[in-house]
Amino acid sequence: MVHSNCHTHTVFCDGKNTPEEMVRAAIDLGFTCLGFSFHGPMTPDAVWTIRPERMPEYAAEIRRLQRLYADRIEILHGIELDRDCCGVDPANYDFVIAAVHQLTKRDAHFDVDDTADVLRECCRTIYGGDWLALAADYYDRFASFVCRVQPTIAAHFDLIEKFNEDGALFDSNDPAYQALATAAADRILDACPDVLFEVNTGAMYRCGKKQPYPTLFLLRHLQKRGARVIVTADAHTTDALCFAFDKALEAIRSAGFDTVYELRRTEGKAIAVATAIRDSEFGIRN
Numbered sequence: 001m002v003h004s005n006c007h008t009h010t011v012f013c014d015g016k017n018t019p020e021e022m023v024r025a026a027i028d029l030g031f032t033c034l035g036f037s038f039h040g041p042m043t044p045d046a047v048w049t050i051r052p053e054r055m056p057e058y059a060a061e062i063r064r065l066q067r068l069y070a071d072r073i074e075i076l077h078g079i080e081l082d083r084d085c086c087g088v089d090p091a092n093y094d095f096v097i098a099a100v101h102q103l104t105k106r107d108a109h110f111d112v113d114d115t116a117d118v119l120r121e122c123c124r125t126i127y128g129g130d131w132l133a134l135a136a137d138y139y140d141r142f143a144s145f146v147c148r149v150q151p152t153i154a155a156h157f158d159l160i161e162k163f164n165e166d167g168a169l170f171d172s173n174d175p176a177y178q179a180l181a182t183a184a185a186d187r188i189l190d191a192c193p194d195v196l197f198e199v200n201t202g203a204m205y206r207c208g209k210k211q212p213y214p215t216l217f218l219l220r221h222l223q224k225r226g227a228r229v230i231v232t233a234d235a236h237t238t239d240a241l242c243f244a245f246d247k248a249l250e251a252i253r254s255a256g257f258d259t260v261y262e263l264r265r266t267e268g269k270a271i272a273v274a275t276a277i278r279d280s281e282f283g284i285r286n
């Protein structure tokens, strides 16, 4: 069973609940561990990142909650980094999630997970309408960033699929597209074989996506390469904390995995713990 979520946002970045509300909801769900992963600062500033001047207050709040709820739940203090680290030292955090949310060219910055129209505009403006060129750039940036940061977790691998339900934007069955994604996976695994790939249900909650990231062909490729996977909710509200974890575990199992990882806090440190996936253990304890 999955009794944790280590991808959690709060009002300190773009989440809707306070850290303490998230902790209390996680305890009510029977979680053993909750990992916070605020969006670290970016240059230029993005509306969904933490204000740099609030970082000390945020860190103090996480420490307070770790002490206050020590006998009820393990709390991890992580960070989700994007594109550059902006002076943040990843070593100061229990775990690091590496992500690419933006594609950029000179002064043009597009959040690929904002809306379908923003992604279309991004494709038109930067790539002349060529979706394969967009995918090539996105996967190259993602693999490069993950290899550079060597994070605990590689975030929502194929985030550009967010609005591509039923091929609405591009053909993700195109072998040329799939080769770009699997090549990125190979680069990452060659450079950091122990990284955890998250099977992320965030867009299932937030915009009704039918499947978690990554898409099944990519998940199958990761399984063949011996990659490690972790289920995360990318939760921005208390009611998303374990959303569609049963679907995520189904996808993981159908890709051929027999093991899923969770982050746990042991002697003050975050470690990845393996759990066997068994048919009888889908879902989480309620």
Ligand SMILES: [Zn+2]
Residues within 6 Å of the ligand: 080, 099, 101, 155, 156
């Ligand atoms: Zn993210």
Ligand SMILES: [Zn+2]
Residues within 6 Å of the ligand: 007, 009, 080, 234
């Ligand atoms: Zn996130």
